[in-house]
Amino acid sequence: MNANPLSHGHGIHAEVGDQIVVGGPTVGTPGRDGEVIALHHEDGTPPYDVRWSDTGRTSVFFPGPDAHVRHLHDETGTPGHEESPNGAMTSP
Numbered sequence: 001m002n003a004n005p006l007s008h009g010h011g012i013h014a015e016v017g018d019q020i021v022v023g024g025p026t027v028g029t030p031g032r033d034g035e036v037i038a039l040h041h042e043d044g045t046p047p048y049d050v051r052w053s054d055t056g057r058t059s060v061f062f063p064g065p066d067a068h069v070r071h072l073h074d075e076t077g078t079p080g081h082e083e084s085p086n087g088a089m090t091s092p
Contacts, residue, residue, distance in 0.1 A: 011045060012045070012046060012063050012067070012068070012069055013043070013044035013045060013069070014036045014039070014044050014046075014048055014069045014071075015036065015039070015044055015071070016036055016037060016038065016039060017035065017036065017072060018035070018036045018069050018070060018071050018072060019033055019034070019035060019036070019069070019070040019072060020033060020034050020035075020036060020048065020050050020061060020063065020067060020068075020069060020070075021033045021067065021068055021069075021070055022063075022064075022066055022067045023066035023067070031066075032052060032053075032054060033052075033053050034050040034051050034052040034053055034061075035050065035051050035053070036048045036049070036050055036069075037049050037050065037051050037058060040060075046061070046062050046063050047060050047061055047062045048060070048061050048063075049061070
């Protein structure tokens with residue numbers, strides 16, 4: 001098994017503690033965000049159990065094209081990056 005799920009170069013991957021952000025009604029405005037509290041697959045692929053910040057409720061979430069993962073830190077403890085479903089990454 002590959003120790004770095006981001007090296008796959010495709011799809012979306014998350015870890016417990018990462019933030020899921022789902023696009024909002026206007027470009028650049030998040031519609032909803034939540035914390036990944038549990039994984040269903042060891043490799044970090046969807047679905048995820050997400051606790052939503054707006055309601056405090058937890059649900060099983062299957063990311064769509066308007067969702068991305070905000071990795072809050074990398075293995076060194078420094079700020080991480082964001083990842084879209086197509087695997088593209090950006091700096092925060």
